[in-house]
Amino acid sequence: MANTHFFGPDTFASPEQYLPMPFRFERLDGNRVLLTNSSGEYAILSRPIFDDFVSGRLPAGSGECLELKSRSFLMHGADPATLRAVASQWRTKKAFLESGPKLHIFVPTLRCNQGCGYCQVSRAEAKTAGVDMPFEKARSAIDLMLSAPASSMTMEFQGGEPLLAFDLVRRMVETAAERSSLAGKTLSYVICTNLTLLTEQHIDFFRKFNVCISTSLDGPSDLHDRNRPFSGASSHAVVVENIRRCHDDLGPGSVSALMTATRNSLGRAEEIIDEYVRHGLTSIFLRELNPYGFASKSGKAIGYSTDDFVAFYKQSLRYVLDLNRSGVRMIEAYAAILLRKILTPFGVGFVDLQSPTGEGFGVVLYNYDGDVYASDEARMLAEMGDKTFRLGSVSDSWISIMTGPTMQSLAAAGVAESLPGCSDCAFVPYCGADPIRHYRTQGDIVGHRPTSTFCHKQKEIFRTLFDLLDAADEETMSILLGWLNLRRSCVSSPS
Numbered sequence: 001m002a003n004t005h006f007f008g009p010d011t012f013a014s015p016e017q018y019l020p021m022p023f024r025f026e027r028l029d030g031n032r033v034l035l036t037n038s039s040g041e042y043a044i045l046s047r048p049i050f051d052d053f054v055s056g057r058l059p060a061g062s063g064e065c066l067e068l069k070s071r072s073f074l075m076h077g078a079d080p081a082t083l084r085a086v087a088s089q090w091r092t093k094k095a096f097l098e099s100g101p102k103l104h105i106f107v108p109t110l111r112c113n114q115g116c117g118y119c120q121v122s123r124a125e126a127k128t129a130g131v132d133m134p135f136e137k138a139r140s141a142i143d144l145m146l147s148a149p150a151s152s153m154t155m156e157f158q159g160g161e162p163l164l165a166f167d168l169v170r171r172m173v174e175t176a177a178e179r180s181s182l183a184g185k186t187l188s189y190v191i192c193t194n195l196t197l198l199t200e201q202h203i204d205f206f207r208k209f210n211v212c213i214s215t216s217l218d219g220p221s222d223l224h225d226r227n228r229p230f231s232g233a234s235s236h237a238v239v240v241e242n243i244r245r246c247h248d249d250l251g252p253g254s255v256s257a258l259m260t261a262t263r264n265s266l267g268r269a270e271e272i273i274d275e276y277v278r279h280g281l282t283s284i285f286l287r288e289l290n291p292y293g294f295a296s297k298s299g300k301a302i303g304y305s306t307d308d309f310v311a312f313y314k315q316s317l318r319y320v321l322d323l324n325r326s327g328v329r330m331i332e333a334y335a336a337i338l339l340r341k342i343l344t345p346f347g348v349g350f351v352d353l354q355s356p357t358g359e360g361f362g363v364v365l366y367n368y369d370g371d372v373y374a375s376d377e378a379r380m381l382a383e384m385g386d387k388t389f390r391l392g393s394v395s396d397s398w399i400s401i402m403t404g405p406t407m408q409s410l411a412a413a414g415v416a417e418s419l420p421g422c423s424d425c426a427f428v429p430y431c432g433a434d435p436i437r438h439y440r441t442q443g444d445i446v447g448h449r450p451t452s453t454f455c456h457k458q459k460e461i462f463r464t465l466f467d468l469l470d471a472a473d474e475e476t477m478s479i480l481l482g483w484l485n486l487r488r489s490c491v492s493s494p495s
């Protein structure tokens, strides 16, 4: 046969011997092993295949070998293209670092008109003086935010109850909108409100500035009213009526909500989720009690173990999936955040689950008194008398805030990939360091993962999600993939 210009197939065949790429692993059960790598790819192998893989015995052309190669768990010989692809995926996952914090939280007032036992911000009574942000400080805070490098930012109003200081909130948004356009920056707005004070004026303002509304709904009226007491009336009746008004006037999807689980919520997952469906909400964020503010004191009355919460979470997730299978659209927002981290190459701006930590790197908080903190949790701690994570004041420069000693200690303890316990954990590509929580719960900014309740919860939820992905039929997979476009507002946290 005449010479051709093509090499034979043997030239392109992979050599028999492959090189495993760096990976971490976790035994899901007696027969399945989860492998992950730094770029966030995962594979679930049976134990015999895993043993063959790590011993270099996988046949070169086998399906498993090709699958692992496509996910960068192995390569044949020195392969710069594979290394470049892995580096590019890793850069994409960490892209949130490139322009600094995008979430800027403002506390216009610490006053609140509700008396929730689990309040994590140590709110002040509605008539308390001296806990509103003076406008001069608000203006300095806006200038400080706009001096940050990010070109698009979210301005989020927390409290207390920000609608108790509505004139200030409106002035701040108007000022920020004007200044941001001069600075060439794009702003979006979120208000975290208990929605008990809503007026037509507020609705007009939300419409004008396209403000996302994040609220709390803890379930049916007996549960919500018990958790979120409100003098003289049922807070549940007011909130569901105002959710309806927002949906009517601003459109479906204008309100996102979360529920905080207390001991009274356990065992009532289905009723709570049904309540969300009844009021036209299409996502629910299941939040456990936080170890800050009043919640840290009311633990005996309303608290529970991490295992109790995880059982509640699993029951809720199962029910949300069943609802979707029956044609009712409902998203569990925490699962959606984790799935986006597991199934897409992109990072997610959720402070607790970032590495390097989102505290200071993803979010900055401007308190009513002009102090600047590394996160919402940092100011919660400050209200408890501990200002360890104060970054400075609104009169400081951006550079001094971001390079000061507090940010340096957060940076040192905030890279999960380098922390004891996390560094060899298979879930670390999707998890976070959360140094402030570990400082609060364990008295150590680095933390001790074997006894960390954060770590325990994370591991249980990750295992649940990987089991779900491993067993998912086509319908379940299509439901989970449909959750990946969760909007940022869905993960904001009203106090």
Ligand code: SF4
Binding pocket: 416, 421, 422, 423, 425, 426, 427, 428, 431, 432, 449, 454, 455, 456, 458, 459
């Ligand atoms: S906190 Fe726990 S689950 Fe998360 S990466 Fe660290 S060891 Fe793993």
